[in-house]
Amino acid sequence: MKNPLVNSSHVKIKVGAHKVRLLILQPKTRKAEKTPGVLWIHGGGYQSGSAREVYLTRALSMVVKFGMVLVAPDYRLSRKHPYPSGLQDCYAALLWLKENTEMLGIRSDQIMIGGESAGGGMTAALCMLARDRKTVNIAFQMPLYPMLDDRDTDSSRDNHATNWNTKRNHKAWKRYLRDAYGTEFISRYAAPARCTDYHGLPPCYTYVGDIEPFLDETLEYVRNLREAGIRAEVDVYPNWFHAYDILMPASKESREAISRFEEKVAYALANDFAPQD
16 A cells, blocks of 8 residues: 555554554655644544555545645554543544654644544544643644434434445444443543534534435534634535545546545645644
């Protein structure tokens, strides 16, 4: 999966008694002495996947086209480690990124975060956690078709679309939440749709398909951000099933979505800054 325009390396960081492997991608040719940094979190329903998926997603162009430094954690998966293990790993990766901006050549005022599906859900949760703990000021978030709500919505109920559907969604949330599934005792850090205060979160861009389960929760997340006075934009693509852009990257629709995503990244790089305290 390696890209000739990118240098890759790995580090391991401690999270309690556990070690988390971080994949680091840097452009072989830097456009500036310091560049924005992005934490990119892979999808897989919180239960599968790996950091190497960044080579197949929107994340790669952030390094190749925009010269950003990317950190991708191989967080613990819910098949063996339910919530909050994965979130703890991703939060530790975010703190590590902030603490190592000088070593990585990253601008400390342009730390961004993004991911697809469960990675998008983890993105939203981390933005809330970092805000609440006042640890990292995040300049921009990109939770693409995010997995945010453990409860059924109109779009996730009785959904039989390709790739991800109601049955798979229920199974994944049960694995992630275990005994808490189906109760009201669920933290916003586990299911970000449970959040009731969206003030102080970073500006956001996302996109989602109109036939996939996460349509309604994505639109609701953007609506809540806007109501809190935060710039938040979403594009909805017709007849897109879950992760359409990854599974059908050569299609005209995917190429248009990729171009639109890169346009929004370029805007954020020029306009969104969050100096660290």
